[in-house]
Amino acid sequence: MYDKQARGLRIRGKIALGYFLILLMLGLFLIIVSTRITSLEKETVFLSDHDMRVHELTYQIEKSVLDMETGQRGYALTxxxxxxxxxxxGMVKWRIAYAELTDLIADNPAQLQTLNTIEENIEKWIREAGEHVVNLKQLGQNAAVSAYFQKDPGKTIIDFVRTQSEFFRENERTLTMDRIINLKDSNQKLLIMMYILWSLVAVMATLITFIISGMIIKPLGRVIQAIYNIASGGNMSERIVVRTHDEIYELGEATNLLLNTVQQEQWSSEQLNSMALVLQETTDLPLLCRIFVNKLAIMLEMQYGSIYVLDKEDTLKLAYAYAGSKNSTSAAGTPAIAMGEGLVGQCALDKRVLVLEDLPPDFIIHSGLGRTAPRYGIIAPVVFENRTLAVLEIASLTKWAAHHQDLLNQLLKMMGISLNSVITRMEIQKLYSDSQVMNEELQVQSEELQVQSEELQDHTHELMELNNALQHQKAVAESAAADLERYNKQLELSSKYKTEFLANMSHELRTPLNSMLILSQLLAENRSGTLTEEEQNYASVIHSSGSDLLGMINDILDLSKVEAGKMLVELDAVNLTELPSLLQGYFAMTAEQKSLEFTIEIAGGVPDLFFTDEMRLHQILRNILSNAFKFTEKGSVHVTLSKLDQFHSPQYSTDEPVLAFAVKDSGIGISEDKLALIFEAFHQADGTTARKYGGTGLGLSISLQLARLLEGHIDLSSTLGKGSTFTLILPCREKAADAEPAPGGARAEASAALDSGISRSGELFDKHYAQLQGKRVLIVDDDARNIYALNKGLEPYDxxxxxxxxxxxxxxxxxxQPDVDIVLLDIMMPHLDGYDTLSIIREELELQELPIIAISAKTMKEDREKCLAAGATDFIRKPVDLKEVVSGLYRWLSAGHSRTGRKT
Incomplete structure (x- = not known):
């Protein structure tokens, strides 16, 4: 195999080298051209800036002299x-122009001399003509002025200045034309140089391409020819020789390896066909073993071999030994070996091939010339249908090639089939002979069956008794099932009672809490101006404590709803682009007060809209962020929203797209042994944390339950002292699921009013707001404290x-009082509750358009929907926020309703 680490320039390197040389030439070309272009640019800039400015200044000097002459004559005459x-x-301007012009032509002595002559004559005119005439006129010597102009010696000076100026400009024009001619010559030289350099680069690129392509194409041609020989069955004895150490060398080596492999596979196929032919013609077990081992010795060039066949007693018996000696057990093989005994027995038991290398000297191979120790040995099982039939033991003086080992494995499978066929044939023959003996025994067995029949009757009686016992056990099991069903019903009833109890307790707690919050808010506002600052602080503390109590009531009620399976989920479109501003509105002030960095980032790929329960989503995010800000003293809280194609964790796994809302803080963190407690109700990381930071520990537990209701999960990773990351995972539903249509009537009108864009902030709570003055409002509540609190809260609005x-x-x-403009109606009242009251107002009194704002301590989303469906125009939760009440009154009273409850 080719060593990939061998030194040598590979194809990529050669091509890169060629490109590098071409780029180097182009770089030199660019450097030379850019240098020359820079020089030409400087010459052009000098020509445009210097020469044009020189001409401009000479005209300006001449104009200034003309202005002085005109002014002198005008003053002298008038x-x-x-x-x-x-x-x-003109006196000032010509000197400024002269100074600048002197600097520009400082490198031209001739022109500078001409300019000095012009300057001397101008000064002479000023002394002898300009100042002289002006002074005479100022002294009132008009006769002297007239006499001067009759001779006018100043005109001669001015004419000389004009002549010298034109001479100066003509010299500058000549210099400019010389520079232009030089610039044209330089441009022509640059063009010729570019053609020459481009030709050199083109020649170099062509030469490099020819050399590199030749180094690649020639070896490829040899490789292609070799592959063609393989495909067409041609000469496969030739091997490819590549002298370069690159990918072509690797391709040549791979092709040579392919040739070797094809030759080896062809040889193996021939050997398998030869072995199959001789084995199919053999039906005797000893002969089969001898033929197989002898043929194997020729194919694999082994020096010793023996085969052990498994008999019915699970003993491996020597069936044949190749090159064995009758006088030496070690050379001829052990006559019988038990399963698991020695390497042969263990091989039969494990059904796997054992390869032995570096054999010790006592493994002896005998020959007529002497004896020697083999270097390589194999002990292999002959298996058929996962059952060991025989074990082959072979030894060789040299180690086999890998394709020899593969050939042996295929030959062993072939031998297993043949051996099983021979053994089966022998067993069939034996069974046939045994069947004769069995026929004689059938008579005896028939008599025994008669006895067994009588015994079966006794067994049948016993089975009937056992069946009766099973019927009794079945009845007991049915009774236990009935008891279990009763227990489940009791459990459901208990859960229902628990939920109703918590809901009622929530209502009972919210009712006094409502008046306490409203009145404490009024005291904190100090509308009458009679409270001291300390008393206002007391009221603020009461209001804050009441709000905390309200939060705990909401958490407990939410938890009970989740546990009872009563919490409903409404899927609706959620606009994720509004999420950053929404969360900033909730927590920006908290971050500012604690000097924490608070950022919200929406990654690419996140859809603008997705479908989930928006209220539950916001509740989860607020709980997680509140937790993050509570336990973060310094640093930052960062929210990242991203879309994942899939998500897998031990607790939650999905292959569908999900949205990940990650809240990362730099707070106190959570130790690993406390991570499991974080999401349990009434738990925090530890007791000391709960005492230091406060809270019931319900927020995260509720959040996890809500996430599961939304078919999602909350993932947590944290390091003690370094912060935590809570990640809310929700299914990324970008299409709306089938949903029931929203109720019409009052609810539809309420939604339209909410969308009307009426502000809930700023000028809205001004006590002089005109829309509320003089409006008649009916407050309905069975608790006098709430009536008193709302009454006091609405007094400033007249x-x-x-x-x-x-x-x-x-x-x-x-x-x-048919002129009632709006009604604030409590829902939970004795005898006639708010739902029935709403129905009577809408149906019997036929006041469909009268604005009725329902107020209830039941805060679940389904409670709001129930009120709107019953006819309420709007819904406010207890304990009420006075600003929310005023906002609702303003919204509905300014929406075009008359005192009769009819729209105007």
């Missing part, structure tokens, strides 16, 4: 000082407030 403005400006403590009172007020 005496108007306005003519001195161009005179003075509303007309009516109250009722039962459903009957509510109906009476509506009948007596």
């Amino acid at each position: 005496g108007d000082v306005e003519y001195l403005t161009p005179y003075n400006n 509303m007309d407030i009516l109250t009722a403590q039962t459903g009957f009172e509510c109906l009476q007020v509506i009948r007596e």
Whole structure:
């Protein structure tokens, strides 16, 4: 085989070398051309910037002199000082232009001398003509001014300046034309150089291509010819010789190996056909063994062989020995070997081939010339249908090639078939002879059957008794099944009672909690301005504590709903593009207060919409993020949303696409032995953590249960002291499942109102808000504390407030006061609850358009749906938030409803 690590330039290297040389030539070409182009660019820039500027400055100097002359004459003729403005400006401008022009032509002494002459004449004109005339005019010597202009010596100076300026410009034009001619010559030289360099690169590329292609194509031709010989059955004795150490060398070696393999397979096929032919013609077991071993010795060039056949007593007996000696047991083989005895017996037991190398000297092969120790030995079982029939032991002075070993394995299978056929034939012959003896014994057996028949009758009686016992056991089992069913019903009833108890307790706790939260919020706002700052803080603490208590009530109720299997899941489209702003709204203030970095990232490939229960999704994410912020003192909390084609973990596995909501924090982390406790109800990492950070430990437990309801999972990875990563895995449903249509009527109108875009923040809770002033609201609640709290909360909005403590009172007020604008209706009331009250208002009183906001301590999503289906316009959970109440009142009172409950 070719050593892949052998040194030598491979095809890829040769091609790369060719490309490198071409690229090197191109690089040199580019360097030379770019150098020349840079030089030409500098010359062009000099021509455009220098020469054009020189011409421009000479004209500017001449113009400035003309302005001074015009100003001087105008002032001399009119005496108007306005003519001195161009005179003075020209005085300044020509000097500035002269200074810049001097710098530009500093390298040309001739031009510089001409410029100096121009400068001297301008200065002379200023002294003898310009300033002189202006001074005379300013002194009022008009006669002297007139006399001066009759001679006008200044004109001669100006004409000389113009002549010198034109001479200066003509010299510059000549210099410019010389530079242009030089630039054209340089461009022509550059073009010729590019043609020459391109021709050199083309010649080099052609030469490199010819050399490399020749190094590849010639060996490939030899390989193709060899493969053609294999396919057509031609001469396979020739071998390919490749002198280069590259992939072509490997291809040549592989082709040579293929030739060797084909020759070996052809030889093996011939040997197998030859062996099959002689074995098929043999029906005697000793002869079969002798022919097989002798033929094997010729094929594999072995110096010793013996075969042991397994008899009925599971003993391996020597059937034939090749090149054995009668006077030496070691050379002739052991006459009989038990199963598991020695290597031969163990080989028969294990049914696997044993290869022996570097044999010790006591393995002796005899010949007429002497004796010697073999170097290589094989002990192989002859197996048919997973049953050992014989064991072959062979030895050789040289080690076999691999294809010899493969040939031996195929010959052993062939021998197994032949040996089984011979043994079966011998057994059939023996059975035939034995059948004669069995016929004689049949008579005796017939008599014995008569006796056995009598015994069977006794067994039948015993079986009947056993059947009766089984019937009794069946009855006992049916009784146990009935008991188990009763136990299951009791368990379901207990779970139902537990759920109802928790729901009722939730309602009973929320009712006083409702008034406590509203009143504590009013006290904290200090609308009357009578409370001190400390008293306001007391109220804020009461409100905060009540809110915490509300959170615990919600957690316990959610947990009981999940455990009882009563929590419903509604699949709807969720807009994932809104998730970052939503989560920022929830937790940005918390992150700012704790000086934590809070980022949300949506990876590529995540769909804009997917279908799940949006409320449960938000609840899970809020619980996980609340947990992350609670246990993170410094660092960051990072949310990443990505799409995975599949997800596999010990707890959850799917080959379908999923969405992964990963919340990673740099908090305290969780030790490995506490990971299993995190998702258990009322548990945290340890007792000290619970005392330090607070909480019931229900959030994560509920989140896991909700994730399972959504057919997902929450994965956790954490390192103590380095932070944790909670990953919510949900199925990526990008198409809507079949869903029931939403109820119409009031619920549809409520949804339309919610979508109307009315804001819930800013100017909304101003006590002077015009839409609420003078509106009549009916508050219905069986708890006077809640009525009192809502009454006090709505006082600043100047509303007309009516109250009722039962459903009957509510109906009476509506009948007596038909101008009620809106109703706040408690659902859980004795005698006539809110659902029945809603039905009477809508159906009997026919007030379909009267806005009715249902208020309930039952906070499950199905409770809200039940209220809307019964006729409620909107739904608010207890304990109510005063801002949410005012928001609802504003939303429905500003939606076009009249006092009669009819739309205007």
